[in-house]
Amino acid sequence: MxxxxxxxxxxxxxxxxxxxxxxxxxxxxxxxxxxxxxxxxxxxxxxxxxxxxxxxxxxxxxxxxxxxxxTRPRLRVGPQGIGVRNILGERVVEWDLDQGLSFPEGSAWARIELPDDEYVPVMAIQANDGDHAVHAVRTFRELEAKYTGSRAE
Missing domain, CATH: 1.10.287 (Helix Hairpins)
Known part of the structure; x- marks a missing residue:
């Protein structure tokens, strides 16, 4: 590694x-x-x-x-924040800006909620991945609770 x-x-x-x-x-x-x-x-x-x-x-x-x-989309989670790479470019969202991960009804992929009704699409967690996507969302929420001190859902 x-x-x-x-x-x-x-x-x-x-x-x-x-x-x-x-x-x-x-x-x-x-x-x-x-x-x-x-x-x-x-x-x-x-x-x-x-x-x-x-x-x-x-x-x-x-x-x-x-x-x-x-094939490029990727989501990484760590102490420094949330690294979201979609098709072009990567963005690291710091934990103080994170307002959760949502998967709106009917959407193809998840998104990181930000203040002021903004969000970052997370193409790495897609609805067509089924259980893999569910596991990814649960793991994200556990780590989110760890780094933000909030309750895991």
């Missing part, structure tokens, strides 16, 4: 969404590479050059990289 990992008591990521994203990225690459290979083999009346084939494969790789961004 690295020093950076020891700073956090709990870390969670979505399971199903990450798997779906990896499968979708693989499919995008395979389909675009197959299209690139087949681009010059059929007589369509259009002349495709090798650069067109590379571009088709490159588009597939770029799309796959975009889809793989969905």
């Amino acid at each position: 690295t020093d950076r990992q020891r700073d956090w008591d709990f870390e969670v990521r979505s399971r199903k969404s990450a798997r779906y994203a990896m499968v979708a990225a693989g499919v995008l690459v395979v389909v675009h590479v197959a299209l690139a290979v087949l681009l010059r083999s059929s007589a369509t009346g259009v002349y495709f050059r090798p650069v067109d084939q590379f571009a088709m494969a490159g588009i597939g790789l770029l799309l796959a990289c975009g889809v793989l961004l969905l």
Whole structure:
């Protein structure tokens, strides 16, 4: 375990969404590479050059990289606060700003409640993860009670 990992008591990521994203990225690459290979083999009346084939494969790789961004969401909890990383960027919410973790009815993921009706979406805890999400919420609330001195729910 690295020093950076020891700073956090709990870390969670979505399971199903990450798997779906990896499968979708693989499919995008395979389909675009197959299209690139087949681009010059059929007589369509259009002349495709090798650069067109590379571009088709490159588009597939770029799309796959975009889809793989969905594997990044992570929630970490530790003495310094709550680290929330969604698709782009990470934000650390200090414990004095935390007003709880909620999972509104019908929402796809949880959120950290902040003062003045603001919130931070937590894409790492998703409804489609079922028991994994329930465990993550319970563990978060236990650690929240530990660090804020409030009663665990």
